[in-house]
Amino acid sequence: MLVEEFIPNTPIKKIDAGSVGYTSPSNIALVKYWGKKPHQIPANPSISFTLNHCKTETVLEFSPKNSDDFSFEVYLDGKKASDFRPKIKQFFERILPYASYVKDFHFDIKTSNTFPHSSGIASSASGMSALAMCIVALEELMYSNVDTDFLKRKASFLARLGSGSACRSIEGGLVVWGVHPNIFGSSDLEGMQYPYEVHDVFKTYQDAILLVDKGEKQVSSSVGHNLMHNHPYAQSRFEQAHTHLNQLIPILKSGDMNGFITIVEKEALTLHAMMMSSDPYFILLKPNTLEIINLIWTYRKNTNIPVCFTLDAGANVHVLYPKEYAQKVELFIQHELSVYCQNKQYILDNVGNGAKRIKN
Numbered sequence: 107m108l109v110e111e112f113i114p115n116t117p118i119k120k121i122d123a124g125s126v127g128y129t130s131p132s133n134i135a136l137v138k139y140w141g142k143k144p145h146q147i148p149a150n151p152s153i154s155f156t157l158n159h160c161k162t163e164t165v166l167e168f169s170p171k172n173s174d175d176f177s178f179e180v181y182l183d184g185k186k187a188s189d190f191r192p193k194i195k196q197f198f199e200r201i202l203p204y205a206s207y208v209k210d211f212h213f214d215i216k217t218s219n220t221f222p223h224s225s226g227i228a229s230s231a232s233g234m235s236a237l238a239m240c241i242v243a244l245e246e247l248m249y250s251n252v253d254t255d256f257l258k259r260k261a262s263f264l265a266r267l268g269s270g271s272a273c274r275s276i277e278g279g280l281v282v283w284g285v286h287p288n289i290f291g292s293s294d295l296e297g298m299q300y301p302y303e304v305h306d307v308f309k310t311y312q313d314a315i316l317l318v319d320k321g322e323k324q325v326s327s328s329v330g331h332n333l334m335h336n337h338p339y340a341q342s343r344f345e346q347a348h349t350h351l352n353q354l355i356p357i358l359k360s361g362d363m364n365g366f367i368t369i370v371e372k373e374a375l376t377l378h379a380m381m382m383s384s385d386p387y388f389i390l391l392k393p394n395t396l397e398i399i400n401l402i403w404t405y406r407k408n409t410n411i412p413v414c415f416t417l418d419a420g421a422n423v424h425v426l427y428p429k430e431y432a433q434k435v436e437l438f439i440q441h442e443l444s445v446y447c448q449n450k451q452y453i454l455d456n457v458g459n460g461a462k463r464i465k466n
């Protein structure tokens with residue numbers, strides 16, 4: 107499957123050694139991507155909030171070379187990080203038809219995250235989207251007739267080949283990835299900003315990430331996605347995601363908090379229900395995840411504050427709430443929830459603007 111649009115024409119400029127840099131944020135899905143087809147095509151459409159503070163900063167140093175192999179080194183916080191090599195090599199292999207020039211350079215990929223190491227926060231979305239932005243910035247130096255919009259689209263397209271959810275981190279706000287018949291322009295190949303009216307409350311939404319378990323996950327997302335093949339509930343799950351996204355359209359417009367909370371929490375629990383009912387089955391939730399969820403439900407009932415939770419493929423809890431309740435909810439987190447976090451650690455984040463160039 108080749109997507110002609112993203113295959114560049116003949117290079118017009120030879121370039122010397124240099125560097126480009128981008129920061130790109132993580133994102134948190136409201137309707138989840140879980141299950142995929144070949145070529146990183148999602149089994150169902152998803153939508154996420156782009157985050158603001160949880161980011162990867164990547165500088166790509168490039169120098170021309172002649173051999174026909176990939177040549178690159180990865181550094182995390184200034185130290186060689188060989189663990190990342192296989193994932194990045196796979197990324198280069200997958201993007202080669204669309205960025206054949208990656209074989210013409212040696213790369214030093216210098217990267218760092220703003221969130222704590224091994225916090226259990228998925229760094230693949232921010233990491234792959236930052237690297238994809240660097241790659242298209244390099245392309246921009248070599249080719250003419252490319253506009254900024256196209257480059258962002260291509261970055262999202264490439265990022266998807268590195269890690270599916272990464273394609274939702276290039277743009278800010280709410281980002282949709284995957285074809286939905288009622289979302290005009292939605293694509294399986296790239297993320298795009300949600301195209302319809304969004305109530306102000308969602309433009310400044312808050313996400314407190316409670317670090318329940320900072321250890322390495324027992325089951326990677328890639329393995330989890332694969333277990334959706336032959337999963338007894340897969341088809342109804344994929345239909346449910348379509349329905350949820352459809353239901354979100356009027357909710358995102360009106361700011362209907364109850365509607366939003368119901369869909370977001372159902373999505374989180376369904377994601378984990380899929381893991382618990384796959385073959386082999388597994389559980390990524392921890393006892394403290396459930397303690398936190400129950401406390402959120404009690405707090406919401408007692409205060410009527412529209413706070414809810416969502417989950418990634420891990421034990422950490424994302425607490426979502428409107429900005430106007432930030433002070434109250436953050437006191438609640440500090441006093442009642444942080445004790446269930448590893449070393450009482452949590453990160454306060456909010457909806458952000460997507461990838462940004464780092465000025466040298």
Ligand code: DP6
Pocket residue numbers: 134135137138139140146152228230268269270271272327328331377418419
């Ligand atoms: C649970 O994007 O990490 O966070 O495409 O295999 O890299 P790969 O998977 P990945 O899956 C993320 C799954 C999720 C839900 C979501 O972000 O939509």
